Every structure is written in structure tokens, then in C-alpha cells.
Amino acid sequence: MAGSDAFGSALVSQAQAGDERARATLLERLEPVLRAFFIKRIGVRPDVDDLIQNTLVRVHNGLVDLKDPERLKAFAMKAALFELQDLYRGRYSAKERLYDPFGPPESASPEETGGVRVDVERALSALSPRARRIIELREYGYRYEEIAQMIGSTEAAIKMQVKRAFAKMRNALVSLVAGGLTALLLLGGG
Amino acid sequence: MSEAFDPTFFDDAPTPEARRAFRAALEADPALAEAYARWRRVRAAVRRSLDERVPDRHALVCYALDAQGRADLLTAAEREALDAARPALERAFAAHPALRDVVRRIQAEADDFEAVWAAEAAATTPRAHADRPSRRRPRSPAQRWGGRIAATVSLVLFAAVVTVLLQRERGMVTLRTAEGEVRLVEMADGSTARLMGGSALTYAAPTKGKGFTRRARLTGRAFFDIAPDRRPFTIETPTALTTVLGTTFGVRADDAETEVVLVTGRVSLASRQARERVVVLEPGQRSRVAADALPTPPVPVDLAEALDWTGLFIFRAAPLSDAVARLSAHFHVPVRLAPELAADSISGTFGQDQPLEEILRTLAATLTAEVRPAEGGGFVLAPSR
Incomplete structure (x- = not known):
């Protein structure tokens, strides 16, 4: 797989072991992948930066728990998919209030x-x-x-x-x- | 049905003109207004039903991957959680058939991720290797980490920030406020912090020709307005790290707890001790991080109330009636709202030391309304004549 060069298990292992340079390299290489992915899914929107940031945070925080360094791609993919779900869920809550001519939406409780x-x-x-x-x-x-x-x-x-x-x-x-x-x-x- | 509102009514982001036209159509046709109100209730109920039936959308992601034959991407814990959630998810699919479309979309997203990973990783790898030696700055002894700073760097969130942090403490300035004092701190990147009394903020001093360090350390209370930038801005407090891109939010922190209330944008909040759990706040939410504890789940708050300590009136998509009631109570001056404006919402931030009439006039300007003195004292906010 192409990704094995950029995100080899040796680099992931070093990052997991606390090597800040390896960790920085890893996140730096992930950034363009995530950017391309999110732009492909939602287009060039301001939300893309937030999605990248939050996904990197997820990867950073979960790196220590990643048992198999070879599974970084799976881990990053899930982090990105989770972020998209969070984006969809939160998307209309604030905006609709601004756009809706009748003010805040009903809670229907x-x-x-x-x-x-x-x-x-x-x-x-x-x-x-x-x-x-x-x-x-x-x-x-x-x-x-x-x-x-x-x-x-x-x-x-x-x-x-x-x-x-x-x-x-x-x-x-x-x-x-x-x-x-x-x-x-x-x-x-x- | 009135044709005036139809095409734009269902836009994701209707223009102000479209909104005005729609509002006029509703005012001219009470039956339509009533039908629209019911329509909104049904929609809100659908949303609530979806939230209740699929409280954890991450489980839906795991379901989609599993159903696609990608179960190997899941951890043992995720498989276990999925098995537990499966009966509820099946019931949700039966109640809301469109959730099957959501699953298919997630699967398409997974396909795209695979494709992008292969293409981007292949394209960026050689360049990343070639560039790296020349791009790294040599580290001087003064930049090496020791003791406390080393403990902090282990919590650094981003690659870009790692490099920046190497220069930490050099070129940083600390501003302290006396009890009762309020200072507006302007940082080199255009971000501002309204530092409340009895607080301390450490941030990067402006440097010639160098990038501004998007990092600050806070003890006490401050309301931040962070300038948008690709690079994240991180606020360190004794118990938490708050990471943002461009947003406005309030932070109250002491050694025992950090409280973050978000007004606009998005914020990631993590405990300094437990890095594996990040909470993402949406506008209008609050989370707290106690020492040795995870961030509390975000809860919605009344922004004006939750951020009253900032000395600001902060309204975000707030019902105009609520905002006016709050202003009226604060200034002890009656303010009446014309019925035509009762359903309006407003957004804005005002200093509590601004004159009431000035605030009302600003609100009026955004509403195509005007402020008039009321008989017997106070003001009336009414549509422009």
C-alpha cells in the first residue's frame, strides 16, 4: 500500500513511544490526506479546517492506545468518519436559528x-x-x-x-x- | 399556497431578502403561518426521534463499516459496543428508513478515504522525506526542554505546534490584572482576550518577522476572540487544554477546574492528564474539566447568563424578547418590544458599560426597526415607519 511509506509502522511506533519529532512528522503527513478527504466529501468550506483539527486531535490522543502500528489508516479513517458525523449532527443547530424567519426551532418536547x-x-x-x-x-x-x-x-x-x-x-x-x-x-x- | 416564499424558503441559507419575503408571506396569511409552525414542530420531532434512536452516531459508523465487510477495521471494544447497539440500530432503521441512506453514505465516505489515502500518501511521501532535513530548525541548548516544560510538551496536540513550542517562554509576556480590573489584551495575530480581574495571561509578545505563537496560558477568567487561522490556537489552563482555530469563547480556570463556554466556532477540550478523551463543543455549549477528570459532556447553556462574568452581553441567535428582557433587567429601565418583532432573533456582543439606548439602536439597525421613547419612561423597539 502506498501509505505504508509515509505512515510506516516504525514511524508510528516511535511516535507512540513519545518521540515528538516522529509524532510531528506523522501528524504533518496526515494533514494533507485529511484535507483532500474532507474537501472531497463536503467541498471547500470553512468547516474543513475544523474537521482536520479535530481529527488530528483524535489521532493524537488515541495514538498511545493504538495496539498495532499497522492500523493507523483504520484509526485515522474512523476518526475522520466520526468527525463527519459530528459535523452533520451539529450543522443546523445554530444556523437554522439564524435563518429561520420564526426564530429558534421548536424543541417539540x-x-x-x-x-x-x-x-x-x-x-x-x-x-x-x-x-x-x-x-x-x-x-x-x-x-x-x-x-x-x-x-x-x-x-x-x-x-x-x-x-x-x-x-x-x-x-x-x-x-x-x-x-x-x-x-x-x-x-x-x- | 403563496409562491412568494417557495423556492427560497427551502434553501440551506436563504438571503435576508428571501427571509423578509417569507416573513411577509406568513404575516399576510395566518393559515400559512399556522401550517408552517406545525411543519417546524414535525421536523423538530423527527430530529429528536433520530437523536433518541441513534444517540451515538459513531456506532452507526461502526455498523456501516461492519456491514461493508470492513469489520477488521474495528477494535475489539468497538465490535463489542456495536453488538450491544445493534438491536437498537435495527429498530431505528425500521422507524427511519433514511438511516439506510446514511449507512450507504458512510460506506461511500470510507471508500473515498481509502482512495484519498492511497493517492495522497503516495504523492506526499517522497516530498516529505526530501524536505524534512532542510526544514527543521536546529535546536539550541536554551530551547531544550526541562522539568515542567517537558511535561507540558508531551501534551502538545499538533505537529505545527510542536515546533512553535520549542520557543516557549522566550518572548512570552505575562499580564496580570488586579481584582476588579478588566484589560483587553490584543495579541499579534489579531486575537483578543478580555482579561477579568484577578487573572493572569501569558502569551507571545510580538516578534519581528516571525510567526506569532498561537498559544497562551491562563489562570483566572478571560473571554477570547481568536482570529481565524490555519494554525490552531491553544489555551493552557491548570487542568485543561483548549484548542481552537477561530472562535469566541469564555474560559474560567483555577487549579481545580476549567470551564469553557463556546459562543461561536468549534473548540476541542481535553484534560491535561487524560489525553485519550476529547470533547468538542458546539456554539452555546459548556464543558468543565476538573483536576484528574475527563471533560464533562457538553451541555447547552444560556450564553448571556453563563458569560455574564465577562462584563458583556453576548447574544447568539437569541430570541429578541429574551435579549430585551435581559437588557431591561440589567439597566432597570422598561423596554417594550413591538409584537411584529416578537419572533425575531438577534446576535451581537455589547459591553455592559455601554448606554442602553446605544445598544438598542444597534439592535434596531440590524432589524430594520427603530427605538422610540416610551410614554411613562423607557423605550419601545418597533419596526421602522
Whole structure:
């Protein structure tokens, strides 16, 4: 493997043994690999520097526990994949508050919805499987362009689908009201 | 349905104009506003359900690798944790089918990592070897480590920082504040620290033609605004290392505990003793590191309250009503908010020694609003006429 030259087990072992120069060399060589990887996954964005930094921190901190120096690649890969997951999870929490015209998002906790818990399954069942998939991926933390890649579509088509999902859920709500069903509460919580 | 908001409403980052248009559409159509509010609740509930069903996304990564035939990449502990998590993950897949897409994406990410590793490692190796001898600076006896400094260097986080640390203590300056004194420290890279009373900050003095050492040592309390840079900035405290790129955050530290509250950006926090565990803070979160303990899991906090000791009002995407209530209580002056602005959020940092009216006028400017004297005293914040 190509990586065995740059990240040979001798270098890893030296770094694990406390050789600061070896450790510095190791992290220095990892940096461009991580940069190329993260840019490939999320594009050239400010988040890339954070992802690299945090992944290097993970590698640095976990190096001492790495039992087999040959497994550095696996270790670095998992660290990078973990970081991406953390990025997705944290992505909308702050931004949405800034972008949302209605201010901070609802927490949907029973306490804050007047004691009525939103019935997710019921609300989502009003949607087509594809629309449901999009909404779930969106709430998982993916951008629309990423969702488009994931389900083989275009960003514009995804947004259109979300627009239709909104209209469908809205109409479903109206029909429930017309029918006098208390299920309205399950959809809207209030 | 109104067409005014449709295309931009679902953008990842709508423009201010799009937001205004959407808000106007909602105000003009109460039924639409109601439907939108419910839509948001459903979305928030989906998010909460995902968080509850997949509390540890790292387990999902392990699941994806295992399902891809890459179980050999997992450690024994990870395999054990995955086996324990598997039933819950299967239930999560049933409840949220899109999690299968997430698994496929993780697997694609793993494929990409393999490809990039092979290509980049091969491309960079010869150059790295060739460059190394000429790039390293000779170490003078004065730069060698001894005693306490050697203990610190073992905790260094990054390669770039390792080199920089060799010059530590030379060219460093220490600023101490008296009780009740507040000093604004400007560092050579543009970063600032608002150093509170009874604190000490050691940082690199400006040097001619040399890179600024992105490192500081704090005892006491300071609010940092770190200038963005590729090189990480590390704050050492008696119990922790806080590493950032460009961000704003507050640190309170004594020999027993370090508390970090993050306002913007991202921060990595590690105990000085237990290097294997790093906690990453998101904006609006707090973590603490006690001596000989791991960082506590980040918890969300009210920034204005948690950072009140900074002598600043710090609002980040804060409901305008909360911000106004806080200002009103602090200055003991009634401030009324027009109903049209009740749903707005604001971000901003103000000194607590600034006049109230000045702060309100700044807020108003960002909201296309104005400040008017209220009958009977105080102020009214209302949309511009």
C-alpha cells in the first residue's frame, strides 16, 4: 500500500513511544490526506479546517492506545468518519436559528407543546416514501445538495419535493380539521 | 399556497431578502403561518426521534463499516459496543428508513478515504522525506526542554505546534490584572482576550518577522476572540487544554477546574492528564474539566447568563424578547418590544458599560426597526415607519 511509506509502522511506533519529532512528522503527513478527504466529501468550506483539527486531535490522543502500528489508516479513517458525523449532527443547530424567519426551532418536547407530543410517525405517514426519506435526511443534518447526491437527484428537485411535502402535510391537516378529528393535536401539538 | 416564499424558503441559507419575503408571506396569511409552525414542530420531532434512536452516531459508523465487510477495521471494544447497539440500530432503521441512506453514505465516505489515502500518501511521501532535513530548525541548548516544560510538551496536540513550542517562554509576556480590573489584551495575530480581574495571561509578545505563537496560558477568567487561522490556537489552563482555530469563547480556570463556554466556532477540550478523551463543543455549549477528570459532556447553556462574568452581553441567535428582557433587567429601565418583532432573533456582543439606548439602536439597525421613547419612561423597539 502506498501509505505504508509515509505512515510506516516504525514511524508510528516511535511516535507512540513519545518521540515528538516522529509524532510531528506523522501528524504533518496526515494533514494533507485529511484535507483532500474532507474537501472531497463536503467541498471547500470553512468547516474543513475544523474537521482536520479535530481529527488530528483524535489521532493524537488515541495514538498511545493504538495496539498495532499497522492500523493507523483504520484509526485515522474512523476518526475522520466520526468527525463527519459530528459535523452533520451539529450543522443546523445554530444556523437554522439564524435563518429561520420564526426564530429558534421548536424543541417539540412535551412540555413545550402543551403536553401533547408530536406523533412523528403519523405526520410522516402523510408523505410519500421519497419525501419522508428527504425530510429524515434533512433532519439528520445533511444539506439539500448532499441529499440529492444520496438519493440520485438534483438539488432543485429535492427542494421541490420538500415544497410538495409541506403542501401535502398542510392539506392533510386541513382534512383532519374538517373531519373534526382530535388527531389534529397529534400533528401539530396545539 | 403563496409562491412568494417557495423556492427560497427551502434553501440551506436563504438571503435576508428571501427571509423578509417569507416573513411577509406568513404575516399576510395566518393559515400559512399556522401550517408552517406545525411543519417546524414535525421536523423538530423527527430530529429528536433520530437523536433518541441513534444517540451515538459513531456506532452507526461502526455498523456501516461492519456491514461493508470492513469489520477488521474495528477494535475489539468497538465490535463489542456495536453488538450491544445493534438491536437498537435495527429498530431505528425500521422507524427511519433514511438511516439506510446514511449507512450507504458512510460506506461511500470510507471508500473515498481509502482512495484519498492511497493517492495522497503516495504523492506526499517522497516530498516529505526530501524536505524534512532542510526544514527543521536546529535546536539550541536554551530551547531544550526541562522539568515542567517537558511535561507540558508531551501534551502538545499538533505537529505545527510542536515546533512553535520549542520557543516557549522566550518572548512570552505575562499580564496580570488586579481584582476588579478588566484589560483587553490584543495579541499579534489579531486575537483578543478580555482579561477579568484577578487573572493572569501569558502569551507571545510580538516578534519581528516571525510567526506569532498561537498559544497562551491562563489562570483566572478571560473571554477570547481568536482570529481565524490555519494554525490552531491553544489555551493552557491548570487542568485543561483548549484548542481552537477561530472562535469566541469564555474560559474560567483555577487549579481545580476549567470551564469553557463556546459562543461561536468549534473548540476541542481535553484534560491535561487524560489525553485519550476529547470533547468538542458546539456554539452555546459548556464543558468543565476538573483536576484528574475527563471533560464533562457538553451541555447547552444560556450564553448571556453563563458569560455574564465577562462584563458583556453576548447574544447568539437569541430570541429578541429574551435579549430585551435581559437588557431591561440589567439597566432597570422598561423596554417594550413591538409584537411584529416578537419572533425575531438577534446576535451581537455589547459591553455592559455601554448606554442602553446605544445598544438598542444597534439592535434596531440590524432589524430594520427603530427605538422610540416610551410614554411613562423607557423605550419601545418597533419596526421602522
